[in-house]
Amino acid sequence: MEIIKTDVAIVGAGGAGLRAAIALAEADPKLRIALISKVYPMRSHTCAAEGGAAGVVKSDDSLDLHFNDTVGGGDWLSDQDAVEYFINEAPKELTQLEHWGCPWSREPDGSVAVRPFGGMKIKRTWFAADKSGFHILHTLFQTSLKYPSIQRFDEYYATDLLVEDGRCQGLTALEIRNGEMKQFQAGAVIIAAGGGGKMFPFTTNGNIKTGDGMALAYRAGTPLKDMEFVQYHPTGLPNNGILLTEGCRGEGGILLNKDGRRYLQDYGMGPETPVGQPVLKTMELGPRDRLSQAFWGEQQKGNTVKTPWGDCVLLDMRHLGEKKIDERLPLVRDLCISYLGKDPVKEPIPIRPVVHYMMGGIHTDVQAATRLPGLFAAGECACVSINGANRLGSNSLTELLVFGRRAALSAMAHLQSNPTPSSDAALAAKAKESQNRIQALFDKSDGTETIAGLRQEMMDTMEANVGIYRTGEGLAAACEKIAELRRRYANIALTDKSHVYNTDLMQALELGSMLDCAEAVTVGARDRKESRGAHQRLDFTARDDENLLKHSLAHYHPTEPPRIEYLDVVITKSQPGVRDYSGAKK
Numbered sequence: 001m002e003i004i005k006t007d008v009a010i011v012g013a014g015g016a017g018l019r020a021a022i023a024l025a026e027a028d029p030k031l032r033i034a035l036i037s038k039v040y041p042m043r044s045h046t047c048a049a050e051g052g053a054a055g056v057v058k059s060d061d062s063l064d065l066h067f068n069d070t071v072g073g074g075d076w077l078s079d080q081d082a083v084e085y086f087i088n089e090a091p092k093e094l095t096q097l098e099h100w101g102c103p104w105s106r107e108p109d110g111s112v113a114v115r116p117f118g119g120m121k122i123k124r125t126w127f128a129a130d131k132s133g134f135h136i137l138h139t140l141f142q143t144s145l146k147y148p149s150i151q152r153f154d155e156y157y158a159t160d161l162l163v164e165d166g167r168c169q170g171l172t173a174l175e176i177r178n179g180e181m182k183q184f185q186a187g188a189v190i191i192a193a194g195g196g197g198k199m200f201p202f203t204t205n206g207n208i209k210t211g212d213g214m215a216l217a218y219r220a221g222t223p224l225k226d227m228e229f230v231q232y233h234p235t236g237l238p239n240n241g242i243l244l245t246e247g248c249r250g251e252g253g254i255l256l257n258k259d260g261r262r263y264l265q266d267y268g269m270g271p272e273t274p275v276g277q278p279v280l281k282t283m284e285l286g287p288r289d290r291l292s293q294a295f296w297g298e299q300q301k302g303n304t305v306k307t308p309w310g311d312c313v314l315l316d317m318r319h320l321g322e323k324k325i326d327e328r329l330p331l332v333r334d335l336c337i338s339y340l341g342k343d344p345v346k347e348p349i350p351i352r353p354v355v356h357y358m359m360g361g362i363h364t365d366v367q368a369a370t371r372l373p374g375l376f377a378a379g380e381c382a383c384v385s386i387n388g389a390n391r392l393g394s395n396s397l398t399e400l401l402v403f404g405r406r407a408a409l410s411a412m413a414h415l416q417s418n419p420t421p422s423s424d425a426a427l428a429a430k431a432k433e434s435q436n437r438i439q440a441l442f443d444k445s446d447g448t449e450t451i452a453g454l455r456q457e458m459m460d461t462m463e464a465n466v467g468i469y470r471t472g473e474g475l476a477a478a479c480e481k482i483a484e485l486r487r488r489y490a491n492i493a494l495t496d497k498s499h500v501y502n503t504d505l506m507q508a509l510e511l512g513s514m515l516d517c518a519e520a521v522t523v524g525a526r527d528r529k530e531s532r533g534a535h536q537r538l539d540f541t542a543r544d545d546e547n548l549l550k551h552s553l554a555h556y557h558p559t560e561p562p563r564i565e566y567l568d569v570v571i572t573k574s575q576p577g578v579r580d581y582s583g584a585k586k
């Protein structure tokens, strides 16, 4: 097996991975950096982000306000030391992107424009029309090209971490185009491999979001944190789950039920304000968890619109006018016309909530360090945690930058402590184990389970039992089913045994990652007997700060369900309070 020796290996070349790579290359041009990605970097999911990135920039805003919105939005499950670091670094990172060439949209006076976003009680979301993620990723990618020390390994699929002498010392990865396994030896590894929304059938997430990075760390013995918190975005296209950004509502779009009523006023989200008046703080700009729950409420009352794709409500943007829609939301217009045959300039658009983001992920501290020395994580695959029980829209893109850089600095500090690498022979033996695992998939001739079949059963289970509202009964059934699917996974058959671009093999490995992550989600949700943020239980409807103001940590077991440990939340200055989006003056 070919050995590639490097100082820092990064798994993932989306926003977080690229930002980490640039920070390392800038800090020390002599560092050898391996940037490993299962797709070409510009195909990472960051590219799909539409709405924008939050950071305090205007004089009517303050770091304290950003802190309060984030912590309250997260239903007080965020670690407040991490949030403090995040809000302080956010404006610096967004300005840095500007200097690298990110074309942020402008106010008429030439200053950076900001738009309102859900749960942010003041305008603070920087945006580049509704293609913010594309421009951010492009800016990072082109900046990374300046640094010869960043060596890219595009279309390499990371399979296992190399853990020896109690430290992470590299990883194995398959070169997808020829099926060859490579061993990356590294002084430190940063995982920046994105989320895992694909364990659900109806999601805004691209096909590559299969929780691989989380599974890599989890199997190597480092716990996954707060996995039960899965975010639904309230406005997805009903036929395919493609996102219509929160920017639609930020620009003034409104949500209507089948009777044309702005129903959010019935869900504690403020008095109805006349269309065209600012609705900031309330109604359509409430947080995502609350808006998705309100949709469910309308569905129960029979107030939704029936469509060929199921129950919907309507997103009405007609009053914004063609000029504004074309200037601020051109992609949204394009998506509505292309995928639904409906023009938002002329008619309301049917939408419904869709799985969007995982608040949980690899447990890290505020330095982006995991419990495994030498292993760091950043971006959606990590849980640091700034997002708590419910992420506010536009905090994620900024998080990639802030904690991508932070992970790089921590990895550098780890290298400077000069850990002695284990022997080549010891690492090679570990790498061989990974290779054997893959080979076993090829050798198995009597597999009876299909990848597509198991994946469908997993998605059906998650959709039926682990959705916007959950019950103890449903979650117990989901835990049992996912455990069964993990057992049956041992019996899958590969239909394609070739070594060149074997997508069958990739899908088998991705399914393994999703099943491990799905089990952490279901067991964490079953055991959290309260309702907080995105985790809402019909059998435990109240938040239970006395017993559950805690992070859950899921510890991997190869054949048994995970063991759940609880960890105190870091509270520095904001004590848990009531989340109020009614707009009432206090």
Ligand SMILES: Cc1cc2nc3c(=O)[nH]c(=O)nc-3n(C[C@H](O)[C@H](O)[C@H](O)COP(=O)(O)OP(=O)(O)OC[C@H]3O[C@@H](n4cnc5c(N)ncnc54)[C@H](O)[C@@H]3O)c2cc1C
Pocket (backbone or CB within 6 Å): 011, 012, 013, 014, 015, 016, 017, 036, 037, 038, 039, 040, 041, 044, 045, 046, 047, 048, 049, 050, 051, 052, 053, 054, 132, 133, 156, 157, 158, 159, 192, 193, 194, 195, 204, 205, 206, 208, 209, 212, 213, 243, 245, 356, 357, 378, 379, 380, 381, 393, 394, 395, 396, 397, 398, 400
């Ligand atoms: C449609 C959409 C719109 C969004 N809009 C916004 C928004 O407006 N504002 C906001 O703040 N957030 C938004 N989000 C959320 C945000 O975009 C994501 O959380 C974020 O981009 C994730 O970035 P990342 O760097 O962590 O991972 P990604 O960008 O998903 O990149 C993951 C990388 O890991 C690599 N990888 C994964 N597995 C492996 C493996 N096994 N081996 C090798 N490489 C691997 C992939 O190739 C890829 O390069 C949106 C999300 C979606 C889906």
